[in-house]
Amino acid sequence: MLTIAAIVAVVAVTNAVLPSVGRTTGALVSTSSVVQDRIASQIEIVNATAQDADPDARVWVKNIGAVKVQPVERMDVFFGPSGNFQRVPYGGAGCAAPCWEYTIANATDFEPTATLSIVIHNSGNLSAGQTYYVKVVTPNGIDDSKYFTI
Secondary structure (H helix, E strand, O other): OHHHHHHHHHHHHHHHHHHHHHHHHHHHHHHHHHHHHHHHOOEEEEEEEEOOOOOEEEEEEEEOOOOOOOOHHHOEEEEEEOOOOEEEOEOOOOOOOOEEEEEEOOOOOOOOOOEEEEEEEOOOOOOOOOEEEEEEEOOOOOEEEEEEEO
8 A cells, every 4th residue: 555655656746847847948948049149149340430410320230250140120229429329210221310221241141250231310410529329239139339439
């Protein structure tokens, strides 16, 4: 009788523990994939420029990581005078300011070694002697920023 009770107890514990072990394993695998993607991602703003009395700023971003950045349209771009910048929404080709659009200079996707050319359209003209700030954040949270003066 005691043997049967022990077997029933072992089966009950196994049935209770095994499903939670499976769920935990799935969560760990999913988290590991996200962390691996973040570790392999890296961007660098290689140049940012604008001209006096022009409403547009131009930013070149290099993918120096090991994975493709996608979707580019989901990146966050922050821009404005130092200390007074704001998030600029993506607008696509020919968008109405404030917005940004992009082209990929040397590839078809924003893959490793590709350069993204971003044009930020402002609602007002930029000024000579003013320092501007630009920050680009990928969909998985990797970012780079740069200050530049016209």
